[in-house]
Amino acid sequence: MKLETKVGAFFLGSLAVLAVLVFRMDKLEFGTRKDLKTYTTSFDQVAGLNEQSPVRVAGVKVGQVHRIRLENGKARVYLTVPKDFAVNRDATASLAAIGILGEKYIDLDVGRAERGPHDENQPIKSKTSVSLDQLMETMGAIGQDVKGITYSLNQSIGGETGRAKLDEIVDNVRMLTGEIRVMAQENHGSINRTMANVEAMSGDLRERLPRLAAQFEELGRTLNGVIAENRPELKGAMQDVRKLANSFQETSANLKSITAKLDRGEGTIGKLLTDDTTIKKINTAVDNVNEMLSGYKAMDLRLDLSANRWTSRGDSQTGLGIDLVPRKDYWYSLQLNSTPDGKISDSTRTITRIDPISGLPVEVQEKTRNITSDQALTISAQFAKRLGDNWVLSAGIVEGKGGGGAEFRALDDRFRVGALAYDFSKRDGKDKPRYRLTTSYQLWRNLYLSAGWQDMANKELRTFFFGGGIRWKDDDLKKLVGLASSAK
Numbered sequence: 001m002k003l004e005t006k007v008g009a010f011f012l013g014s015l016a017v018l019a020v021l022v023f024r025m026d027k028l029e030f031g032t033r034k035d036l037k038t039y040t041t042s043f044d045q046v047a048g049l050n051e052q053s054p055v056r057v058a059g060v061k062v063g064q065v066h067r068i069r070l071e072n073g074k075a076r077v078y079l080t081v082p083k084d085f086a087v088n089r090d091a092t093a094s095l096a097a098i099g100i101l102g103e104k105y106i107d108l109d110v111g112r113a114e115r116g117p118h119d120e121n122q123p124i125k126s127k128t129s130v131s132l133d134q135l136m137e138t139m140g141a142i143g144q145d146v147k148g149i150t151y152s153l154n155q156s157i158g159g160e161t162g163r164a165k166l167d168e169i170v171d172n173v174r175m176l177t178g179e180i181r182v183m184a185q186e187n188h189g190s191i192n193r194t195m196a197n198v199e200a201m202s203g204d205l206r207e208r209l210p211r212l213a214a215q216f217e218e219l220g221r222t223l224n225g226v227i228a229e230n231r232p233e234l235k236g237a238m239q240d241v242r243k244l245a246n247s248f249q250e251t252s253a254n255l256k257s258i259t260a261k262l263d264r265g266e267g268t269i270g271k272l273l274t275d276d277t278t279i280k281k282i283n284t285a286v287d288n289v290n291e292m293l294s295g296y297k298a299m300d301l302r303l304d305l306s307a308n309r310w311t312s313r314g315d316s317q318t319g320l321g322i323d324l325v326p327r328k329d330y331w332y333s334l335q336l337n338s339t340p341d342g343k344i345s346d347s348t349r350t351i352t353r354i355d356p357i358s359g360l361p362v363e364v365q366e367k368t369r370n371i372t373s374d375q376a377l378t379i380s381a382q383f384a385k386r387l388g389d390n391w392v393l394s395a396g397i398v399e400g401k402g403g404g405g406a407e408f409r410a411l412d413d414r415f416r417v418g419a420l421a422y423d424f425s426k427r428d429g430k431d432k433p434r435y436r437l438t439t440s441y442q443l444w445r446n447l448y449l450s451a452g453w454q455d456m457a458n459k460e461l462r463t464f465f466f467g468g469g470i471r472w473k474d475d476d477l478k479k480l481v482g483l484a485s486s487a488k
Contacts, residue, residue, distance in 0.1 A: 007456060014437065018408055018417065038066060039079045041093040041106075041124040046075040047287075048104035049095060051328055052300070054212035055079050055106045056096075065106060079106060079124075087124070087223040089115040094127040134207035150259040308450060308467030315340035318464070325474075328386070339399065398422035401434075414442035432457040446470045 046068060055063035070076070081087065088111035096107040118124065184191065185312075295301035304321035319337035355362045382396035382404075395404035403422025409415065420436040438452035449468045455461035 003459060010456075014419070021408060021410070021417070033326075035083045036063075036080045036431060037083050037085075038121055039081070039087060039118065039120060039124050040076055041079065041126045042071070042074045042076050043126050044097055044128065046077065046104075047096060048097070049075075049077070049106070050104075053103070053105050055081065055108055057108050057110060062108070074125075077106065079108070086110060086113065088112055089117045089118050091118050092125045092127050146259075147263060150263045154260075154263065302331075302474065303472040304469060306450065306467065306469030308452075308465045310340055310454065310463045310465045312463035317467075323384075330383070330385045333380070333382045333384055333394065333396075335382075337378050337380065337399065339376055339378055392418075401425075403433075405436075414438045414448075434458065434461075442471065446472055446476065 049065065049068065051065055051067055053065045054061040055065065062085055063079055066078040066080045068075055068077050073440065077093075079093070090111035092109045092111070094107045094109075097104050108124075161322040164487065231292035299325075302323035302325060304319075304323070306317075306319045306321070308317045310317060316338045317337060319335055319339075321335040323331050323333050325331040348362055350365050352363050353359050354360070378399035380396070380398050380400075382394045382398065384392055384394040386392050390409055392407045392409060393404070394407070397403075398405075398420060399422065401423040403420065403424075405418055407416055407418030417439045418437075420438070421433050422436075426432075434454075434465075435455050435456040436452060437456065438450060440448050441448040442448040447468065447470060449466075451466040452464070454463050454465055
């Protein structure tokens with residue numbers, strides 16, 4: 001059987017295996033178990049919340065937002081938590097943020113254990129929290145009330161109208177004293193009788209006054225003794241009262257000046273209270289900053305260190321890969337590899353041989369093909385797009401050449417099978433593109449094993465490889481950075 005027929009049969013077989021994996025993925029377990037469970041909840045609005053946003057209990061991250069869907073005019077949020085994490089029947093979820101402009105997350109109240117576990121098919125009750133927009137609307141209403149009060153005071157006692165009202169009050173007092181004088185003249189007899197009664201009372205008091213005077217004298221001596229003993233303290237208290245009165249006067253003057261400026265719309269707060277355009281601009285700026293910060297915090301970083309042994313070339317490949325993940329369904333991949341790149345060179349030399357027939361020396365040309373493996377530093381930069389839950393397509397620069405590929409992923413990306421094609425240029429000893437078939441399986445935490453077939457279409461360069469590596473996700477890198485900073 002020809003080589004091309006074998007390669008074609010191998011590709012058809014690989015496609016058949018991939019098709020079986022696609023249609024029977026729900027039956028693949030590979031000795032593992034599903035260690036996550038999913039709950040749902042609904043909110044009227046989830047502005048600032050993104051997929052992969054954290055789910056926290058008492059401020060501690062216990063899960064993440066798996067996805068967000070719009071259903072019947074409300075946002076339905078799917079939450080994932082560990083299988084062994086207890087969520088009770090009376091649990092509630094609310095939308096919260098770290099600070100005013102901080103990251104949005106789901107605040108989960110797991111409820112009481114005696115109520116029993118929560119059914120995953122039933123949604124978790126949600127609670128509505130006060131948003132920044134509602135606070136700004138309340139502040140605007142308060143500002144309008146303060147503006148109305150200052151305007152009323154200004155209209156009542158300010159300007160010429162206020163002076164006229166004060167003059168009117170003084171005139172009313174003058175008229176009242178005049179009427180009291182007339183009333184006293186008209187009631188002179190009554191006043192005389194009242195004075196007679198007072199005289200009688202004074203006669204009665206005359207008898208009692210000596211005793212009262214003695215008592216008051218004794219009381220006066222007691223008060224003088226108390227004052228003499230506490231004179232320094234009383235003096236200090238009077239000084240404090242005098243300072244407090246001066247402070248009240250200065251505060252009153254400052255408040256009057258501030259309210260006047262607020263009424264005229266001067267300063268930042270004055271504009272905030274009187275100009276609706278400023279409030280709208282502040283709301284827009286806060287929303288933009290919040291959206292920018294939430295997008296930055298949602299970007300993940302993944303790191304991949306790998307090493308593989310090339311069987312036919314007797315050398316090894318080492319690599320460092322970095323994935324920048326703005327969103328779950330696409331990312332940018334950068335790789336730096338030290339690869340034993342196979343190279344083919346043909347040489348021709350002239351040698352002298354003895355002709356077996358004539359027995360005479362004859363010059364002939366001898367061609368020699370040499371295959372070498374030199375370590376080459378290569379750079380790859382690709383754009384990757386996830387289709388559905390299992391397929392990933394990529395395109396870009398592969399080891400310094402244009403190329404692309406497809407990969408099937410399962411078991412939360414722990415199992416991967418993919419094909420890659422690149423270097424489509426033709427040259428001596430390589431008239432076909434370079435194809436690579438890879439597979440990997442993550443055994444425990446960040447460690448994985450890998451194997452594959454390199455240069456499948458070029459006979460002289462074809463080789464198998466096997467090896468492994470370490471993958472770190474964004475949460476793992478944050479833990480490493482935290483340990484490094486604490487070690488200092």
